[in-house]
Amino acid sequence: MQDRNTTAAMPFERGIFCNRTLNLRSIRAIGYDMDYTLVHYRVDEWEGMSYHHLKEKLLAEGWPVEELEFDPQLVMRGLIIDRELGNLVKANRFGYIKRACHGTRPVPFEEQRRQYARTLIDLHEDRWVFLNTLFSLSEGSMYAQLVDLLDQRRLPAGLGYAELQSVVRRSIDLAHMEGQLKADILADPGRFITPDPETPLALLDQKHAGRKLMLITNSDWPYTQAVMSYSFDPHLGGGMTWRDLFDLVICSAGKPGFFARETPAYEVVNPEGLLRPVVGPLKAGSVYVGGHAGLVEELFGLSGEQILYVGDHMY
Structure with a gap:
């Protein structure tokens, strides 16, 4: 008799992991992040x-x-920067700290217990910075290495651990805003991107099952167009492109504020990214910049409980 338990043979990276109950029967629209x-x-x-x-x-x-070099093994997603002590810490789901490193040096257990015996992490406090996406790995790696240099008094006088983290974040944000990293990726996408032929086909199945599909990304339109075309179009038949999969595309969304604040939307009216202010409701099949979640609910006539958003953030 054939074994019908197909999950046993499923690769780990293909699994879907959930920490709360999710009833997909009530989901009528699915939104996706793009990067990662x-x-x-x-x-x-x-x-x-x-x-x-x-x-x-x-x-x-x-x-x-x-002399510093990026060490991908030094930091992982889910760690937290302690801006007060210059530590990288690992906490459990209740906010209790289980492991800590000061810079790149593991903190001995007794020292860690003295530092954090009465500490419960609250990510709303400025003391803590959550490395909750894969985009955070370079930031965390550099911060840990700079803490070592700060302790050796090799950095500018007057810096503390909190100011050091602010400098790292400001510098990496500046590099992203100047478009340097994205220009590198678009110049050689094969070096940076691993296309998955099954991803566009999975979205096509969802579309055929009657779900409304959305792409909601913080990346800008020119970058989104180029990266999605590279990753999706070769794996879609019948002359389809990635645009045919989505009932709505929103770029430069400004998440997480997109889900909480009302900001204006602009329609992308040509491939070069010319923008036109939106007056009235959104239109299905169009591309927009900005906006907010309320406009999405209005377009599809759905409540928030009927819309699932899939991204890479850990919360």
């Missing part, structure tokens, strides 16, 4: 290049970081 969700990057290459641009920013400020 529908589009898979080679983490070492992407974060290595991000680290490189961050390092260049610090070198331009005269910091002694020329």
Whole structure:
């Protein structure tokens, strides 16, 4: 008799993991993030290049970081920066700290217990920075290495651990805003992107099952168009493109504020990204910049409980 338990043979990376009850029968629309969700990057290459641009920013400020190298094994998604003590910590689901490193040095258990015996992590406090996406790996790696340099008094005088984290975040945000990293990726997408032929086909199945599909990404329109075309179009037959899969595309969404604040939307009216202010409801099949979740609910006539959003953030 054939074994009908197909989950046993499913690769780990194909699994779906859930920490709460989810009734898919009530879901009428599914929204997807793009980066590290529908589009898979080679983490070492992407974060290595991000680290490189961050390092260049610090070198331009005269910091002694020329010998530092990106270490993908140093940091993982889910760790938390303690801006007060200069530590990277691992906490359980209740906020109790289980492991800690000061810079790149593991903190001995007794020292860790003295530091955190009465501490419960509250991510709303400025003291803590949650590395909750794969985009955070270069930031966490550089911060840990800079803590070592700060302790050796090799960084500018007057810096504390909190100020150090602010400098790292500001520098990496600047590198992203200047478009350096995305320009590198578009110049050589095969180096950074690992296309998954099954992803567009899975979305096509969902569309045929009657679900409304949305792409809601913080990336801008030119980058989204190029990356989605590279990742999806070769695996869709019948002259289809990635645009045919989605009932709505929203770029530069400004998540997580997209889900909580009302901001104006602009329609993308040509491939070059010309924008036109939106007056009235959104239109199905169009591409927009900005906006907010309320406009999506209005377009499809659905409540928030009927819409599932899939992304890469850990909460």
